[in-house]
Amino acid sequence: MLDNLTQRLAKVVKTMRGEARLTEANTAEMLREVRMALLEADVALPAVREFIAKVKEKALGEEVVGSLSPGQALVGVVQKELAALMGADLGPEATQLSFAQQPPAIILMAGLQGVGKTTTTGKLAKYLKEQKKKKVLTVSADVYRPAAIAQLEAVSKQxxxxxxxxxxxxxxxxxxxxxxxxxxxxxxxxxxxxxAGRLGIDEAMMQEIAAVHGAVNPVETLFVVDAMLGQDAINTAKAFNDALPLTGIVLTKLDGDSRGGAALSVRHVTGKPIKFAGVSEKLDGLEAFDPTRMANRVLGMGDILALVEEARKGVDAEAAAELANKIKVGGRFDMNDFKSQLTQMKKMGGMAGLMDKLPAQFQQAAAGANMGQAEKSVQRMVGIIDSMTPLERAKPELIKANRKRRIAAGAGVQVQEVNRMLNQYDQMQSMMKKLKGGGLMKMMRGMKGMMPGMR
Structure with missing residues (x-):
């Protein structure tokens, strides 16, 4: 999201060197870059003007502390104001869903047709069930779109x-x-x-959704908006905000748009907090929105907390502890353990999903890597292991020419791929031995070039 802004700010940080404080002269160029990046990201002009004015006011005269360069100091000011623009100024409670209602707490989903309301309803239901341990009921009041009711039924079942x-x-x-x-x-x-959504805003639609709202009095009325709408999102947001007492915003398709200006525009126009962001098409691709962390990601600082959360969700703690104990007491790292490691990586969203949350310098270091190819290779390795017998998984040294040919045929790959996978297993096994001996740093160095596509 807002990749262009990230790149422009990184460039300006490099150019602003050697000055003791931020002045109107040395900030003018950077503010111009920020303004252009925001406009190119489809952020509404009123929001851009207000944002630039606030950054300028806070930045001028600010001392450049310690080892910071003027560019870094200005990025710090931009980060704070960007987080505030996204809703950090409303406080941490604002982005949380309210359940302050006699059960059931009612959540009404509103928005145009095609923004992903039905899928988002399913994602939100999954989030509430798994993260908040709630008993959830869904219902479709969309009587116009063909198969809308059947779609929500299928998603709810999933x-x-x-x-x-x-x-x-x-x-x-x-x-x-x-x-x-x-x-x-x-x-x-x-x-x-x-x-129900419509292809455009009309009076009948607004009256109907207002009537539904009046009939059930929801505790949360969430406006679902496509992050790729750009300037159109502003008019839509204003119309819904006028017709309904919105309590928050859900941004969808945030992964499919490098501009993402709707995130800033809609928040500015409605004054309502962004509560969730759809970050992938998968039903677990919904993240609770944190303005400060999102500002960090936009500015190339990464989102390590989100990375830790992904790890916590994806990693089987019990299996990890068992493997650690097994290695500690001299047990052998076999193909079953290797498959488990590969599967847990996939559960964490794959390498592409993890890279997005890393700071910019790590992303730049892996810029030449083909993440899509790396993830396909992981899937193929799992397929190769699945083609082995239980004995072969426990004792990979038994796998010679004839067995390799049989495994390759079973997995639908060439024998060379089986050989490559066995080499990678050997590398991982040797790393585990180093880990047993306390050589963690040696292991980390040894991981360079380990994964396909990550050389």
Missing amino acids: VGVDFFPSTASDKPVDIARAALDWAKKHYHDVLIIDT
Whole structure:
């Protein structure tokens, strides 16, 4: 998101050297770069003007402390103001969902057609079930779009939450009331209502969603907006904000757009906090939005906390502890352990997903790596291991020419790929031996060039 801004700021940091303080003269060029980057990212002009004015006011006269260069000091000011523009000034509670309502807490999803409301409803249901341990019921009040009801039913089944059936002949207000009654009787903690979108804003649509809102009085009314809408997002956001008492924003398709100016524009126009961001098409691709951490990512500082959270979600702590104990007591790192390591990497979102959260210098170091190719190679390695017998996995040294040919045929790959995978297993096994001996730094150095596509 906002890759262009990241690159421009990195460039200006390099050019502003050797000055003791930030002045109007030495900040003018950088502020011009920031202004251009924001406009190119489709941020609304009023938001850009206000942002630049605040940065200028805070930056002028600021002392350059210690080892910081003027460019770095200005980036610090930009980071604080960018976080504030994204909602950090509203406080940490603002981005949290409210459950301050007699159960079920009702969440109403609003937005145009095609922004991903139904998928986002499923993602949010999964998030609430797994992260917040809530019993969730979903219902579709979209009686216009063909298969909208069936789509939400399928998504709800995928994420393992309850679904309240409705039909295209029902009225949206009646659907919402019936679902609420059902949720109360069956002790659901949360009811999420997916509403109809339109290709454009019209009066009938706004009246209908306002009627649904009035009938059930939701504790959260979330405006779902496509991050790729750019300037159009501003008009849409204003119309929905005028028609409904919005409580927050959900940005979708944040992974598919390098501009992402809607994140800043919509927040500025509505004054409402961004609560979630859709970061992938997968049903677990929804992140709670943290303005400060997002500002860090935009400015190339990375999001190490998000990386730790991904690791916590993806890594099986019990399996990791078992492997550590096994290595400690002299046990052998076998193919089953190797497969487990590869699978856990995939669970953490793959290498491309992890790279996005690393600071800029790490991303630059791996700029030549083909992440997509690396992830495909990981999948192929798992397929090769799956083609082995239990004995071969436990004792890979048994795998000679005939076995290699059989394994390659079973996995649908060439024998050379089996050889390559066995070499990588040998490297990992030797690293584990070093780890047992306390040679952690040696192991880290040995990992260079280990993964395909990461040389």
